[in-house]
Amino acid sequence: MSDKPDTLFSSPVKAMPFAFDQKVAEVFPDMIKRSVPGYPIMIKHIEKFASKYVKQGTNCYDLGCSLGAASLAMSQGIQQNGCKVIGIDNSEAMLTRCQQHIDAFKHQTEIELHLGDVTDFPMSNASMVALNFTLQFIDKNKRVELLTAIYEALNPGGILVLSEKVSFDDPQMNQLMIDVHHEFKKENGYSDLEISQKRNSLENVLIPETLPEHLKRLKTIGFKTADCWFQQFNFMSIVAIK
Ligand SMILES: Nc1ncnc2c1ncn2[C@@H]1O[C@H](C[S@+](CC[C@H]([NH3+])C(=O)[O-])CC(=O)[O-])[C@@H](O)[C@H]1O
Numbered sequence: 001m002s003d004k005p006d007t008l009f010s011s012p013v014k015a016m017p018f019a020f021d022q023k024v025a026e027v028f029p030d031m032i033k034r035s036v037p038g039y040p041i042m043i044k045h046i047e048k049f050a051s052k053y054v055k056q057g058t059n060c061y062d063l064g065c066s067l068g069a070a071s072l073a074m075s076q077g078i079q080q081n082g083c084k085v086i087g088i089d090n091s092e093a094m095l096t097r098c099q100q101h102i103d104a105f106k107h108q109t110e111i112e113l114h115l116g117d118v119t120d121f122p123m124s125n126a127s128m129v130a131l132n133f134t135l136q137f138i139d140k141n142k143r144v145e146l147l148t149a150i151y152e153a154l155n156p157g158g159i160l161v162l163s164e165k166v167s168f169d170d171p172q173m174n175q176l177m178i179d180v181h182h183e184f185k186k187e188n189g190y191s192d193l194e195i196s197q198k199r200n201s202l203e204n205v206l207i208p209e210t211l212p213e214h215l216k217r218l219k220t221i222g223f224k225t226a227d228c229w230f231q232q233f234n235f236m237s238i239v240a241i242k
């Protein structure tokens with residue numbers, strides 16, 4: 001089955017803040033692949049990290065699971081018995097389609113889905129947490145609390161995979177990265193109108209931070225080590241180990 005093409009911003013639309021509603025859920029696989037450089041690589045490596053770090057009888061959380069790509073990757077990667085993958089998302093439209101994806105794809109480890117807010121979801125006995133392009137949508141002053149809750153839920157040696165769109169302190173570098181990302185979107189068939197309308201709708205909704213801000217916060221919380229393992233333009237993935 002081919003993905004439904006993302007044409008949400010292809011004709012002039014009323015300026016509205018971006019939301020993970022029914023329309024976005026319907027085109028999400030096409031949207032994320034054409035918009036996030038390196039997304040398939042990051043998903044593939046979530047599977048690899050799961051095979052290396054997930055311990056027997058532990059939980060793995062996928063916070064802001066959308067259609068379950070990271071949940072499925074963890075489930076495929078896990079080599080141990082008695083584990084559970086728990087996906088959480090606060091968009092009903094996303095979670096309904098997520099359940100359909102999970103049911104349609106063969107996977108090894110059980111995946112349980114919950115409609116809820118990741119900032120107040122109880123977590124425990126975790127050996128892996130995926131926060132794949134979700135923190136950027138969380139209120140900036142709630143981020144440290146969420147990352148602290150993740151740290152506390154992780155067992156020693158557990159891993160957090162945190163992928164984010166990032167900004168850069170240097171304005172020239174920041175603009176260069178935005179420009180090359182827009183070039184990437186154009187090469188993937190988005191028009192200037194689509195790029196600018198989506199950019200406006202993401203303003204004040206997707207709030208990026210810099211890599212140093214991310215790493216400093218993770219280390220202050222207590223993670224033993226944290227660093228960027230993947231970057232393409234202004235999209236990055238960080239691993240942090242407790
Ligand atoms: N407070 C919140 N609580 C729960 N869910 C939330 C919250 N805020 C946002 N979301 C959810 O976080 C997801 C972000 S998309 C993640 C991609 C996925 N991880 C992937 O690996 O494909 C990223 C993107 O589209 O750039 C959406 O499904 C929101 O509903």
Ligand SMILES: O=C(O)C(=O)Cc1ccccc1
Nearest residue numbers: 031032035036165198202206
């Ligand atoms: O499309 C963009 O410009 C992005 O920054 C990535 C993205 C992908 C899917 C939903 C929201 C943002």
